[in-house]
Each structure stands twice: as C-alpha cells, then as structure tokens.
Amino acid sequence: MSATVFAGALFAGPVLAGPLRANANDVPLADIPALVLPALGETLIMVGIVMAVVVVVGVPLGAIIHNLARDGLFPNPSLHSALSWIVSVGRSLPFLILMVAIIPFTRLLTGTNIGIAAAVVPMSVAGIAFFTRIVENSLRSVPPSLVKVAKSSGGSSFQIIRTAQLGEAVPSLIGGLTINTIAMIEYSAIAGTIGAGGIGYVAITYGYQRFDNQVMLATIIILVALVAAVQVIGDALVRLTTPHSSTASDRRFARKVARLDIESANAASPV
Amino acid sequence: MITLEKLTKVYGHGENAVTVLDNLDFSVGAAEIFAVVGPSGAGKSTLAQCVNLLERPTSGSVIVNGENLSQLNESQLRTARRRIGTVFQADGLFSRRTAAQNIALPLGYLGVTSRESKSRVAELLDRVGLSSRADYYPHQLSGGQRQRVGIARALALKPTVLLADEATSGLDPDSTASITSLLKELRDDLGLSILFITHEMQTVLQVADSVARLDHGHIVESGRVVDLLRDPSSELGRALNPAKPAQVGAPDESSWFISYSSAGVPTDWVTRLAADLHSPVSLLGASIETIGGNAVGHATVGLRASDPQAVIAAAKRLGLDARLTDSVTDSASSPKAGAAVSADDLSDAVPTDRGVTDTGAERGTERAEREFAA
Numbered sequence: 001m002s003a004t005v006f007a008g009a010l011f012a013g014p015v016l017a018g019p020l021r022a023n024a025n026d027v028p029l030a031d032i033p034a035l036v037l038p039a040l041g042e043t044l045i046m047v048g049i050v051m052a053v054v055v056v057v058g059v060p061l062g063a064i065i066h067n068l069a070r071d072g073l074f075p076n077p078s079l080h081s082a083l084s085w086i087v088s089v090g091r092s093l094p095f096l097i098l099m100v101a102i103i104p105f106t107r108l109l110t111g112t113n114i115g116i117a118a119a120v121v122p123m124s125v126a127g128i129a130f131f132t133r134i135v136e137n138s139l140r141s142v143p144p145s146l147v148k149v150a151k152s153s154g155g156s157s158f159q160i161i162r163t164a165q166l167g168e169a170v171p172s173l174i175g176g177l178t179i180n181t182i183a184m185i186e187y188s189a190i191a192g193t194i195g196a197g198g199i200g201y202v203a204i205t206y207g208y209q210r211f212d213n214q215v216m217l218a219t220i221i222i223l224v225a226l227v228a229a230v231q232v233i234g235d236a237l238v239r240l241t242t243p244h245s246s247t248a249s250d251r252r253f254a255r256k257v258a259r260l261d262i263e264s265a266n267a268a269s270p271v
Numbered sequence: 272m273i274t275l276e277k278l279t280k281v282y283g284h285g286e287n288a289v290t291v292l293d294n295l296d297f298s299v300g301a302a303e304i305f306a307v308v309g310p311s312g313a314g315k316s317t318l319a320q321c322v323n324l325l326e327r328p329t330s331g332s333v334i335v336n337g338e339n340l341s342q343l344n345e346s347q348l349r350t351a352r353r354r355i356g357t358v359f360q361a362d363g364l365f366s367r368r369t370a371a372q373n374i375a376l377p378l379g380y381l382g383v384t385s386r387e388s389k390s391r392v393a394e395l396l397d398r399v400g401l402s403s404r405a406d407y408y409p410h411q412l413s414g415g416q417r418q419r420v421g422i423a424r425a426l427a428l429k430p431t432v433l434l435a436d437e438a439t440s441g442l443d444p445d446s447t448a449s450i451t452s453l454l455k456e457l458r459d460d461l462g463l464s465i466l467f468i469t470h471e472m473q474t475v476l477q478v479a480d481s482v483a484r485l486d487h488g489h490i491v492e493s494g495r496v497v498d499l500l501r502d503p504s505s506e507l508g509r510a511l512n513p514a515k516p517a518q519v520g521a522p523d524e525s526s527w528f529i530s531y532s533s534a535g536v537p538t539d540w541v542t543r544l545a546a547d548l549h550s551p552v553s554l555l556g557a558s559i560e561t562i563g564g565n566a567v568g569h570a571t572v573g574l575r576a577s578d579p580q581a582v583i584a585a586a587k588r589l590g591l592d593a594r595l596t597d598s599v600t601d602s603a604s605s606p607k608a609g610a611a612v613s614a615d616d617l618s619d620a621v622p623t624d625r626g627v628t629d630t631g632a633e634r635g636t637e638r639a640e641r642e643f644a645a
Contacts, residue, residue, distance in 0.1 A: 145359060145360075145363055146363070146365060148325060148359070148363075149357075149359055149363045149365075149376075150376070150380075151325055151352065152323045152324075152325060152352050152355070152357040153352075153353075153376050153377035153380055153424070153427075153428075154349055154350065154352050154353040154377055154380050154381060154428065155349075155376075155377075155380040156349060156380070159379075159380050163365070163376065163379075164365070167365070167367060167368075168365055168366065168367055170367065171367075241367070242367075243366065243367055243408040243410065244366060244408065244410040
C-alpha cells in the first residue's frame with residue numbers, strides 16, 4: 001500500500017475525501033518508473049544543454065563585464081554600464097514571465113513554442129544573466145595583485161583573464177555553477193508548464209492537473225535527490241580544485257613534508 | 272642597466288593634481304643593487320609601477336639598456352615588460368599553481384614549449400634552492416620560500432633588470448637575510464641591475480650598494496651606502512646606522528661622537544687616540560661593522576683632553592670624524608645620550624623624536640589616501 005493512500009485514509013473524513021484519495025485514473029504504482037525515468041532523462045538533457053550554453057556564454061561575458069569596469073584590464077565605463085544594465089534586466093524578471101515574454105524570440109530561433117527546444121531558449125537567457133553575475137562576483141574575489149603579477153610577466157589581456165582571473169577563481173566558479181545548475185533544474189520544472197517535457201511536465205500534468213499524488217510524490221523525490229546529488233558533486237569539485245582546502249590528501253602531504261624536512265635536517269648535520 | 276630621467280607622475284588634473292613623483296633622476300648600473308627607501312606615502316609604490324611599466328609616467332623616461340621604454344605603445348609595452356623582472360611583496364603567487372607552475376607562468380605567456388619550459392623551471396628552482404619543493408603549493412611553503420619562488424619567476428625570462436618591490440617586507444629576520452643574500456648572489460652571477468624598494472633601513476644595509484631616500488616624491492639624498500655611512504653630515508647615513516644610547520661618562524669627561532669617515536681607520540684607533548691626546552679614552556658606546564668589506568661605524572667616547580680643536584685634529588689623522596655631543600650634563604640627564612647627534616629629523620629611523628615621527632606618518636597617510644583617491 002502506498003504512502004499516499006495511507007495518508008488519505010488517515011485524513012480523509014467524509015467531507016475532505018476529494019484530492020487526497022487515490023482515484024481510478026491514477027497511474028498504477030508499477031508504471032510510475034516508466035513514466036518518471038524518461039522524464040528525468042529529458043530534464044537532464046534540458047539542463048545539460050542550458051548549462052553548456054550558460055558556461056560558454058556566461059564565462060566570457062562575465063569576464064568582459066568585469067574587465068570593462070573602472071579598474072579592469074580594458075576599462076570602458078559606458079559599455080560597462082550598458083552590458084551591466086542588460087544583465088540586470090535579465091535578472092530582474094521572474095522566470096515564468098521571462099519565458100512567456102520572449103516567446104516570439106524563442107519561435108524565431110527554434111520554430112516552435114513548446115517542447116524541450118522551446119524551453120532551452122528562455123532557460124538559457126535567464127541562466128546566462130544569472131551566471132554572468134556569478135562570474136563577475138567570483139573574479140572580484142581574486143586578489144588584484146595577481147593581475148599585476150601577470151601583467152608584469154608579459155601576459156596579454158586574454159592570458160591574464162585565463163590565468164590570473166578565471167584560473168584563480170575556479171573553485172568559486174564551480175561553487176557558482178552548482179547554484180546555477182540547481183536554479184536551472186527549478187526553471188526546467190517551471191518550463192514544464194509550457195509543455196517542455198521533463199520532470200516538471202510530469203508533475204504538472206499528472207500531479208497537478210490529474211490529482212495523482214503518487215506521481216507528484218515521485219517527482220518531488222526525484223527533484224530533491226537530483227538537487228542533492230548536484231550539490232554533493234559541486235562541493236566535492238570545489239574541494240578538489242582548492243589546493244589549500246583541508247583534505248585527507250593534504251594531511252598526508254603535511255606528514256610527507258615533515259618527514260622530508262627531518263631527513264634533510266639529518267643529512268645536513270650527520271650525527 | 273636602468274636609468275630614470277626626470278621621471279614624473281601626476282595623478283588627477285587641474286587643481287586636484289597630485290604630483291606623486293617629481294623629476295626623479297637616477298641610474299642603476301650593471302651588477303649594482305640600488306635601494307630606494309622612504310616612509311609610506313613617499314611615492315615608492317608609484318615608482319615601482321612606473322619602473323615595471325604598469326603605470327605610464329606623466330613625463331620623463333625609463334631607459335633599460337639604452338632603450339626608452341616609456342614611449343612605447345600598449346603592445347610594445349607588453350614585450351618590454353619582459354625585460355624587467357619584478358619581485359612583488361609576499362602575496363604575489365598564484366594559489367592554485369605549484370611552485371614550478373608559478374615559475375613557468377611568464378614562460379607560458381611567451382609561448383615557450385613545455386619541454387624548454389620544464390628545463391628552465393628546474394634550472395631556476397635549483398638557482399633559488401627549492402628543487403625539492405617544485406610540486407608544493409604556495410600555502411605549503413614558508414614566507415621565505417614563497418619569496419624565492421617569486422624571485423625565480425621574475426628571473427624566468429632572463430631579464431637584465433630586477434625590481435624588488437617591498438620584497439622582504441613582512442618576512443622574519445632569517446628569511447629576510449636569506450632573500451638578501453640570494454639577491455646579492457644573483458647580482459654577482461648574472462650581472463643584474465637590482466632596484467630594491469623598501470621601507471626597512473636595516474635591509475638596505477644588508478643588500479644595497481647605493482641608496483636613495485624618497486620623500487614626498489623627491490629624492491632628498493642619495494649615494495653609495497658606504498659613502499653615506501662615512502659622511503658624518505649625512506642624515507641618510509645616520510638613519511641607516513643609527514646610534515644606540517651610550518653610557519654616561521665620568522663628570523670630568525667631555526662626551527664625543529666619533530665616526531669612521533674614511534677607509535683607512537686603524538683598528539687600534541682608541542689606543543692611538545689616547546696616546547696622541549695624552550688622555551685616557553673611555554668607551555661609552557660603539558658599533559663597528561663591515562658593510563661590503565668596508566669598515567664603518569661610530570663610537571661615543573669620553574675624553575679628559577680640554578682642547579676640542581686638538582681632539583678633532585687627532586681624530587682626523589686617524590680617518591675619524593669627531594664631534595662634541597650636546598653638553599655633558601644634557602647627555603647625563605637625557606636617555607638618548609650618545610644619540611644626541613644622530614638624525615633627529617629622520618622620522619622613520621629614529622623613534623626617539625615622537626613629534627616628528629607622528630607628523631611624518633600623518634602626512635604619509637594623507638598622501639597615500641590622496642594617491643588612492645586619484
């Protein structure tokens with residue numbers, strides 16, 4: 001017996017019987033995986049495509065905006081405020097509104113306004129605006145002295161951005177990417193309302209429109225697990241890319257250093 | 272060889288213009304270490320940025336090996352920067368790169384093949400004595416080791432000029448000594464011209480051949496370190512080797528401040544002076560040392576001889592400069608006794624004169640803030 005039916009039995013008085021009671025149209029428990037797993041695959045594809053676009057566009061855009069600022073590598077205040085303003089507009093619209101508002105643009109690009117392809121466009125727009133700000137913020141946390149070092153070492157602007165700015169900000173960028181990916185999983189569920197497919201679509205059509213609580217619960221569990229998995233992977237990558245984080249390998253290294261020092265001290269002054 | 276000609280840097284325009292560097296002229300020869308000292312706000316960091324071409328001077332020139340680098344366009348400037356190695360203050364290493372990868376940075380920018388880069392990095396690590404630390408990250412190195420990595424990186428492209436911008440500031444005395452001896456070794460082996468910018472007088476004494484004192488954008492005094500130390504009228508010389516408080520002499524003695532003013536001071540000058548003046552010499556305080564193989568120093572002595580002219584003449588024959596310190600009674604009551612003659616005006620070297628130190632520091636901060644705002 002499923003948890004929902006149990007819950008329904010517990011709460012349902014004669015009056016409140018409606019939405020919580022399992023009804024005849026419900027997807028049988030055994031069929032839920034067949035319904036939900038392909039949807040999970042669609043969500044992963046959608047979020048995957050969007051995140052690829054977001055990184056490819058967001059990283060350079062964030063780096064450019066950062067360096068157009070007054071103390072950047074190629075300062076240009078007017079261009080900086082123009083780009084910054086555009087990004088802010090992208091950031092300020094709630095996703096549902098943005099999605100509907102840019103339907104003509106989506107149609108122009110994909111030729112359709114439903115399905116995965118149509119969802120990817122507004123998600124990318126929102127994701128790029130989000131990630132551009134994250135990149136800017138990450139770059140701001142890199143010590144400016146490193147840019148000076150890179151400059152005096154003869155680096156070009158591109159080399160300096162790659163090594164002294166993005167290179168040093170990698171852990172922070174991965175942390176931001178994690179937040180961004182989770183936001184995109186959320187957006188993909190919202191995109192389900194325009195028939196984008198994926199977990200969100202299943203949750204809306206079965207869970208909401210057909211009151212199928214078992215399916216709703218299944219989608220919730222999957223979304224929670226997915227977000228948790230992204231967070232765990234993201235955190236691990238941040239630790240992996242930060243040499244000065246305290247990890248087991250670091251402690252091993254410290255022991256090795258101590259041993260080497262003792263050995264070299266012994267070699268220098270033989271007893 | 273690096274020469275600065277009438278180097279001037281002005282921030283801001285019109286009424287708000289602040290002249291941070293005012294017509295600086297000096298030259299650092301091959302295999303010479305030239306120190307620039309000064310309190311904070313004197314313009315030292317601006318000077319460093321003009322020399323390594325991160326800032327364009329308002330007027331004047333930076334000339335390296337005969338080529339004027341201050342008139343180049345942006346892309347030429349990038350190439351020119353490679354001829355000047357810069358050692359930054361301790362925070363200049365990339366935290367996500369190992370020692371070897373940090374040193375390889377300028378080679379990577381230049382597009383050197385990875386095989387060539389590897390052998391050059393190994394050579395440089397060996398040069399600075401860190402071969403066993405190639406794969407360590409900066410946080411796993413000590414302050415002195417990090418600075419050695421910085422020096423190796425500055426040398427990666429075989430520059431003829433090395434700029435050390437507060438390279439030993441914030442290091443403990445042992446690390447500072449190891450960095451200064453490394454710099455001297457590099458100067459001798461590679462014939463580098465090293466411009467050493469610092470606020471630490473003691474380090475200047477350890478490392479520099481010549482020194483200039485920068486204050487409010489002007490060079491107020493400069494010269495060879497030994498010459499300055501031997502010139503009793505040099506404020507900078509006294510700031511470099513300040514006299515410590517001396518003992519108080521007997522009531523019938525007059526207190527004299529004796530300083531080495533030439534190369535030929537005999538080691539037994541105390542005995543000779545006593546014989547010459549027919550007076551015992553009471554040694555009340557002294558500091559004698561060799562700087563780069565030259566004996567320098569000063570002493571406070573008590574003499575019973577009555578004729579000051581005779582004392583000065585006798586000291587001069589021994590290659591010494593003699594001056595009466597302020598009156599004997601004054602030195603008896605004042606804790607700075609023998610230091611009476613030493614630099615009262617040199618705010619950052621002599622901590623006894625609080626008033627001067629404080630105003631100096633305030634002016635410095637004010638200036639630094641204006642620099643920052645501009």
